[in-house]
Amino acid sequence: MLLEARNITKAFGSFKAVDDASVTLEQGDILGLIGPNGAGKSTFFNCLTGDLKTTSGRVLFEGADITDFTPELRAELGLARTFQVPQTFEGMTVLENVMIGAFLRSSHRKEAEAKAHAVLERVGMSRLADAPARSLGTPGRKRLEIARALATEPKVLLLDEAMAGLNAHEVKLAIDLVRDIHRSGITLVIVEHIMEVIMSLASRVMVFHQGKEIARGSPREVTSNPAVIAAYLGTRAAKAAAGHTPVELMGGPDL
Amino acid sequence: MSGALLRIEHLEVRYGDLIGVSDVSLEVPEGSVVALLGSNGGGKTTTLNAIAGLIPVHSGSISFRGEEIAGQKAFAIVRKGLALSPEGWRLFVQQSVENNLMLGATPLHDKSKQAALLERVYEIFPRLKERRNQRAGTMSGGERQMLAVGRALMSDPKLLMLDEPSLGLAPAVVESMYETFGRLHREGLTILLAEQSIELALEVSDFATVLQVGKSVLSGTAAALAQDPQVQKAYLGVD
Amino acid sequence: MSFVLVQVIVGGLLLGAVYALFSSGLTLVWGMMNIVNFAHGDFVMLGMYVAYVVYTLMGGGPILGAPLATLVLATLGVVVYFALIRDIMKGPMLAQILGTFGLALLLRYSVFWWFGANFLSMPQDIVGGTYAFAGLRIEASRLLAGVVALLVTLGLHLLLTRTSLGSKMLAVAEDQTAAQLMGIRPDTMQAIAWAIAAGATGLAGALIANFFYIVPTVGETLGIVAFVTVSLGGFGSVPGALVAGLLIGVIESLSGYLIGAIYKDIVVYVLFLFFLWFRPQGLMGKM
Amino acid sequence: QDKVVKIGVIMPMSGGTASIGAHAKAALDVATDIINNAHPELGNFPLAKSAGLAGLGGAKVEVIIADNQGNPATGQNQALRLITEEKVAAVFGSYQSGVTLTSSAIAEKYGVPFLNSESVAANLTERGFKWFFRTTPIATDFAKIYTEFLADMKAAGAKTDAIALVHDNTEYGTSVANTIAGAFKEKGQPIALDVAYPVNATDLQGQVLQLKDKKPDVVIMISYTSDAILFAKTMQSLDYKPAVLLADDAGYSDPSFTKAVGKISQGVFNRSSWVVGPPGSPSAIIADMYKKKSGEEMDDTVARQMQGFFVLADAIDRAGSTEPAKIQAALKATDLKPEQLMIGYKGVKFDDKGQNVLASGAIIQLQDGENYVSVWPKANAEKAPVLPYKGW
Amino acid sequence: MRRWIWLSVVAALAIAYPLLLSSPFQQRLGALVLLYAIAASAWNIVGGYAGQVSVGHVVFFGCGAYAAMGSYAKFGLSPLFGIPGGIVLAVGLAAVIGVPTLRLSGHYFSMATIAVAETMRLIVTNTEWLGAAVGLSGPTVPRNVFDLSFLSSLPYYYLFLAVLAITLAITWWMTNSRMGFYLRAIKDSERAARSLGAPASRTKLYAFMLSAALTSVAGALYAMMFGFVDPESGLGILISVKILIMAALGGAGLLFGPLVGAAILVPLEEISNSWLGGKGAGLTFVVYGAIIVLIARFQPGGLLSLFIRRGKPKTDTGAGHAP
Numbered sequence A: 001m002l003l004e005a006r007n008i009t010k011a012f013g014s015f016k017a018v019d020d021a022s023v024t025l026e027q028g029d030i031l032g033l034i035g036p037n038g039a040g041k042s043t044f045f046n047c048l049t050g051d052l053k054t055t056s057g058r059v060l061f062e063g064a065d066i067t068d069f070t071p072e073l074r075a076e077l078g079l080a081r082t083f084q085v086p087q088t089f090e091g092m093t094v095l096e097n098v099m100i101g102a103f104l105r106s107s108h109r110k111e112a113e114a115k116a117h118a119v120l121e122r123v124g125m126s127r128l129a130d131a132p133a134r135s136l137g138t139p140g141r142k143r144l145e146i147a148r149a150l151a152t153e154p155k156v157l158l159l160d161e162a163m164a165g166l167n168a169h170e171v172k173l174a175i176d177l178v179r180d181i182h183r184s185g186i187t188l189v190i191v192e193h194i195m196e197v198i199m200s201l202a203s204r205v206m207v208f209h210q211g212k213e214i215a216r217g218s219p220r221e222v223t224s225n226p227a228v229i230a231a232y233l234g235t236r237a238a239k240a241a242a243g244h245t246p247v248e249l250m251g252g253p254d255l
Numbered sequence B: 001m002s003g004a005l006l007r008i009e010h011l012e013v014r015y016g017d018l019i020g021v022s023d024v025s026l027e028v029p030e031g032s033v034v035a036l037l038g039s040n041g042g043g044k045t046t047t048l049n050a051i052a053g054l055i056p057v058h059s060g061s062i063s064f065r066g067e068e069i070a071g072q073k074a075f076a077i078v079r080k081g082l083a084l085s086p087e088g089w090r091l092f093v094q095q096s097v098e099n100n101l102m103l104g105a106t107p108l109h110d111k112s113k114q115a116a117l118l119e120r121v122y123e124i125f126p127r128l129k130e131r132r133n134q135r136a137g138t139m140s141g142g143e144r145q146m147l148a149v150g151r152a153l154m155s156d157p158k159l160l161m162l163d164e165p166s167l168g169l170a171p172a173v174v175e176s177m178y179e180t181f182g183r184l185h186r187e188g189l190t191i192l193l194a195e196q197s198i199e200l201a202l203e204v205s206d207f208a209t210v211l212q213v214g215k216s217v218l219s220g221t222a223a224a225l226a227q228d229p230q231v232q233k234a235y236l237g238v239d
Numbered sequence C: 001m002s003f004v005l006v007q008v009i010v011g012g013l014l015l016g017a018v019y020a021l022f023s024s025g026l027t028l029v030w031g032m033m034n035i036v037n038f039a040h041g042d043f044v045m046l047g048m049y050v051a052y053v054v055y056t057l058m059g060g061g062p063i064l065g066a067p068l069a070t071l072v073l074a075t076l077g078v079v080v081y082f083a084l085i086r087d088i089m090k091g092p093m094l095a096q097i098l099g100t101f102g103l104a105l106l107l108r109y110s111v112f113w114w115f116g117a118n119f120l121s122m123p124q125d126i127v128g129g130t131y132a133f134a135g136l137r138i139e140a141s142r143l144l145a146g147v148v149a150l151l152v153t154l155g156l157h158l159l160l161t162r163t164s165l166g167s168k169m170l171a172v173a174e175d176q177t178a179a180q181l182m183g184i185r186p187d188t189m190q191a192i193a194w195a196i197a198a199g200a201t202g203l204a205g206a207l208i209a210n211f212f213y214i215v216p217t218v219g220e221t222l223g224i225v226a227f228v229t230v231s232l233g234g235f236g237s238v239p240g241a242l243v244a245g246l247l248i249g250v251i252e253s254l255s256g257y258l259i260g261a262i263y264k265d266i267v268v269y270v271l272f273l274f275f276l277w278f279r280p281q282g283l284m285g286k287m
Numbered sequence D: 001q002d003k004v005v006k007i008g009v010i011m012p013m014s015g016g017t018a019s020i021g022a023h024a025k026a027a028l029d030v031a032t033d034i035i036n037n038a039h040p041e042l043g044n045f046p047l048a049k050s051a052g053l054a055g056l057g058g059a060k061v062e063v064i065i066a067d068n069q070g071n072p073a074t075g076q077n078q079a080l081r082l083i084t085e086e087k088v089a090a091v092f093g094s095y096q097s098g099v100t101l102t103s104s105a106i107a108e109k110y111g112v113p114f115l116n117s118e119s120v121a122a123n124l125t126e127r128g129f130k131w132f133f134r135t136t137p138i139a140t141d142f143a144k145i146y147t148e149f150l151a152d153m154k155a156a157g158a159k160t161d162a163i164a165l166v167h168d169n170t171e172y173g174t175s176v177a178n179t180i181a182g183a184f185k186e187k188g189q190p191i192a193l194d195v196a197y198p199v200n201a202t203d204l205q206g207q208v209l210q211l212k213d214k215k216p217d218v219v220i221m222i223s224y225t226s227d228a229i230l231f232a233k234t235m236q237s238l239d240y241k242p243a244v245l246l247a248d249d250a251g252y253s254d255p256s257f258t259k260a261v262g263k264i265s266q267g268v269f270n271r272s273s274w275v276v277g278p279p280g281s282p283s284a285i286i287a288d289m290y291k292k293k294s295g296e297e298m299d300d301t302v303a304r305q306m307q308g309f310f311v312l313a314d315a316i317d318r319a320g321s322t323e324p325a326k327i328q329a330a331l332k333a334t335d336l337k338p339e340q341l342m343i344g345y346k347g348v349k350f351d352d353k354g355q356n357v358l359a360s361g362a363i364i365q366l367q368d369g370e371n372y373v374s375v376w377p378k379a380n381a382e383k384a385p386v387l388p389y390k391g392w
Numbered sequence E: 001m002r003r004w005i006w007l008s009v010v011a012a013l014a015i016a017y018p019l020l021l022s023s024p025f026q027q028r029l030g031a032l033v034l035l036y037a038i039a040a041s042a043w044n045i046v047g048g049y050a051g052q053v054s055v056g057h058v059v060f061f062g063c064g065a066y067a068a069m070g071s072y073a074k075f076g077l078s079p080l081f082g083i084p085g086g087i088v089l090a091v092g093l094a095a096v097i098g099v100p101t102l103r104l105s106g107h108y109f110s111m112a113t114i115a116v117a118e119t120m121r122l123i124v125t126n127t128e129w130l131g132a133a134v135g136l137s138g139p140t141v142p143r144n145v146f147d148l149s150f151l152s153s154l155p156y157y158y159l160f161l162a163v164l165a166i167t168l169a170i171t172w173w174m175t176n177s178r179m180g181f182y183l184r185a186i187k188d189s190e191r192a193a194r195s196l197g198a199p200a201s202r203t204k205l206y207a208f209m210l211s212a213a214l215t216s217v218a219g220a221l222y223a224m225m226f227g228f229v230d231p232e233s234g235l236g237i238l239i240s241v242k243i244l245i246m247a248a249l250g251g252a253g254l255l256f257g258p259l260v261g262a263a264i265l266v267p268l269e270e271i272s273n274s275w276l277g278g279k280g281a282g283l284t285f286v287v288y289g290a291i292i293v294l295i296a297r298f299q300p301g302g303l304l305s306l307f308i309r310r311g312k313p314k315t316d317t318g319a320g321h322a323p
């Protein structure tokens, strides 16, 4: 077991954003995390990465209890993430942003720079290497965050709505990128509201609602679950999800 | 159709030495919904921000209700009856949800409408009502998006500009939000919409303009554009 | 409790109210508008001089001096905003320290140039002597300052939390661009904030002048007190400044009386640091 | 003949003690006027009769003032500038002991005479310097004055058993307080209460209440002007009056003090070496000139400074040269008699360390409104001391 | 390439200065510029690069100054021996201050450092052993060359120049190393930096300690040159502000910013004081204050930013606060 969360609860005051949620992640998984806005997905994420202290529950990584580890320690163990609200280093170039990630495994500047270039190449951003990060739009920033995270050579990568703001074609390219990342041996957790992404990538899906898990299973199973449709998908998206196989979806939606 | 509420001609915007958009022309007729399409970095955000006065216009003209507004400060433009839900939301994260909405109502001349407008927003996004006293900075991504759109609606604008309103929202919420846009449209609101999901955008809009690397390359009715092979191209991002 | 101790505490409370009074302006511009004002103490000093000039030229007491000082300083606040602050806001926070430090020197030594370095003082009984009841002695001038302190902090607090003006000022402080999108003109809001802050500071100076000495360098001493009060209370919290002011006043008084005056500042600083450890946002500040 | 002798003066012209510098500047203007022009009305007062320094063929004295900003480093920089750029014949200053310490070190290294007239730190004359001279009485002198004065008061029937020392925590406050405490202890009368407070206090109620609580018979105040004013105000508002309030010069001598709170400090005793003589006497004439110049009454600090300056000028005059070594020799040979002084020292004569062994002082009291009158020692007292402290 | 040319021109000028302007006062001015440049450059590490505006840096300055004077006054040793002691003291103190305060954001950190500095000043003022308010003096008459008490400013000048060169070299090395990158990242978004494995607290603490060590050296040199330290001149808040102002004026976060700031402010202060100070009307500070105000008003990023084309990070953080 690569990553395991046991009975995580996160309360803000009396409000429980995450309420007794558990999950296990095996090497090679792509776990999809979906649920309505404010269901607690990002909060759960932040508990896994150490950004937030859990109110109760434990987090285990490769069998070791890391509940009390700082985010930087978890990063060193191989846990990387992106942020839903991009946290770009505004004063730096795109390349330098990625170098910050690369420095985790190589302390020399030249080495980190070379590694950052390679990662940018991989995510298709090398053209922008010397652009100031603050010139990027939201989608660009999200991609930059993926690059940064990859540069830390993680074992597990958690993507929080990394594809929001992409058009269908770009989503398709992004899915290819994630597949590529997955093939290179990285285990993924993805949060997305774009059903196409979940349908075509996730091996397992977990559905949150009001801080609690309300369903889990294969993408097909959960998208046809009436509770999920009622709480999250709505009729239209459910129809779309039901009507298309993932492969069809990758061709782009019909107009 | 009635006269153009907003007309942009040969808009050029620069970020220092970098060019944001080089040549954008478009027209938003009164009472219509116009979609601004284009791939990543096409210049949608730049165009909307330039209209609102958030970034200086380098050249070209922007006229709103017949008046040239290029070069004016954002607060002055907004007061003329224009609202923008910007990229990145730009909420007042230290203040409560309701305060954010009330701030949105600042340009409103007739303050008696405020309560009704607030109710309308709460109706569209019940979550906001539920969290009216929560600090905006602690809201989830989707909740923030709702707040940004709701805030723009609070000034009862003549022209509502939305920069990717569906970003980060759950499918069901997107669905109901677009239904609302349709309703507001029928009630006579003019909307300029930048949206990645071309399917959604073309469904609600009357007209659309496609931006490609900072240029408006194609405009027409939504129906016509939906069939256009060039849209397919632009939408697929192939040059 | 011994009788002297009561007097010490009462004295401390009154002193603390004064601290709160001249800190409220600082918490407004520093804590809320996010502008560091190193010249704050010198604004207090200017308020004192205005009161003194009013007294010597027109024979007016605090009834005339205090409103005039408020007015003059509010005007100065607006002028300083448009002439300096608006532009240094475009730079990093350090530019604000740089600019307002320069401003502090400029103000301090312009006054010095004009009035000289001599210590000045208002007549002792300008506000009406000292009240004595049940053996407790309270100076009318300090009482007046204390009461005004309460009123001003209350007023400021209501303004910021209950009015749309307050909410607009906070919006500008947080994100000028977004505020513009709401049709708010940032310049106006910040100028108003400066006017209020400087006015309140001038008022504080005028009231303090009734029982303190007046000298061009007096702002240095008072400025530091204001900085500590504002941080202890929490940046941007007006009620926080009041509570912190009272707390510091009482702590200073008590420790000055019980442990020895040379240690009272150490006690305050150490408590402050201790406090920051457990509550880094100050008494009433938000993170 | 337009020969000039330049004397460098280092004073605090800005910062918290800038009023001292302003007063000194006016006093030195008067002093140079007296030296450079003929002032027959001053009679035999040294350097007054003729225009310029007779010993240098009527050369004029020129004062070059530098601002030490109350900062030892600035003081030292300015000393260097005065010596190397302005080529002054001697340096005079610098009020704060710390500044005097650093600036005189430069004079010592360059071999230029340095005369100090008001810094009281004991260690200044303990450094083995050969170019440093000090005219002012120091803490040990004050302590002697106070013990004797209080003994006399006791003999006259006043209660002087419990003595409280109130002082700030500056170098001046602590060192003087320590010396005084030591002196009283030696006399078998240890200090009953020691109240220290931080300089430039925002509030002194606690200290006054402490005094009010412990009820000492005599309170000795060692304070700068700011705190002296605040003490006076606080004492009135808390209705506290010790039987004997005795101040150690400094703030209590500042005309700002008497102007601001003289009315509510009636009867305070103060230490001073400055006593205005009868009308027509040199000291009265000089005081008058000073008042015309500055608009202030002459106080002890500025009088000591002026006197120090005269001593320096006199030495240069006697040296008959601007050569440092000659001035140094003349300073060492200084032997001024009381009648040659404008101030109440017993004379000026330097010991091996450069300290004036004849420096002394008297006790004055604030009796009529804003003016001090000398009350002790009896020999040259204008009026008899009035007890107890009246206040307001 | 052009950078190296510039660098050698500056270096050559710095070496030649005391020979070109050779009066004792000019030489001393040069030495003072370098001295303050050392202190301001040291401050720059934490204030400029790490973005943690310390207003209490004078405590470290004081550590050095007191250690140097103390080693003479208390043990009769050369003040030089105090330098390592001062460094150890400063670094230790930085650790004690830094651990709790570096997690504080912005203004709170600044205030906490002020509070620490003032506390130290008050404690020293009341500590007999450290000379209390009287302060400690160095050797008045140098016993040997190691007392570092020279009549001429020339030896000081070159000593300071060497120390400044070392300080700048350390700073340069740091900014180009992982630590420098981490500091910049932490300044922009501590949260993101940590998620990428940058140990934010530790990195800031190291920067703070490094800065403290170098500042303490500056303090020791200062005390040796003036032969004296007291609570006001060794621990007074004004020195903190002066150091900070110099860095800000020249350009905080730029390698040569503090040097430029010192090269402008020190002569400005000394010369305006020399010309105007004696008049006693406070004109020195009117002029000095006005010039600072003008620079802040027209060049808020510091003077050096005029010549350096590097986009300054503008506040663009409407979305910066994540849930």
Ligand SMILES: Nc1ncnc2c1ncn2[C@@H]1O[C@H](COP(=O)(O)OP(=O)(O)OP(=O)(O)O)[C@@H](O)[C@H]1O
Binding pocket: A012, A015, A017, A035, A036, A037, A038, A039, A040, A041, A042, A043, A044, A084, B131, B134, B138, B139, B140, B141, B142, B143, B168, E323
């Ligand atoms: N500090 C806080 N105080 C109070 N409520 C909070 C706080 N932080 C988060 N919340 C609330 O917790 C809930 C869960 O938020 P979270 O960000 O985890 O949602 P999410 O599932 O990621 O939603 P989205 O899809 O919109 O991103 C939200 O309703 C949010 O408003």
Ligand SMILES: Nc1ncnc2c1ncn2[C@@H]1O[C@H](COP(=O)(O)OP(=O)(O)OP(=O)(O)O)[C@@H](O)[C@H]1O
Binding pocket: A134, A135, A136, A137, A138, A139, A140, A165, B015, B018, B019, B020, B021, B038, B039, B040, B041, B042, B043, B044, B045, B046, B047, B087
């Ligand atoms: N602050 C900035 N500084 C420099 N260049 C910028 C800045 N913001 C945008 N740009 C550039 O302007 C161009 C248009 O970007 P814009 O954000 O308007 O596109 P968009 O169509 O909104 O794309 P997206 O889908 O990313 O939101 C891009 O090339 C971008 O790099």
Ligand SMILES: [Mg+2]
Binding pocket: A041, A042, A043, A084, A160, B140, B141, B142
């Ligand atoms: Mg989320």
Ligand SMILES: [Mg+2]
Binding pocket: A137, A138, B044, B045, B046, B087, B163
């Ligand atoms: Mg965009």
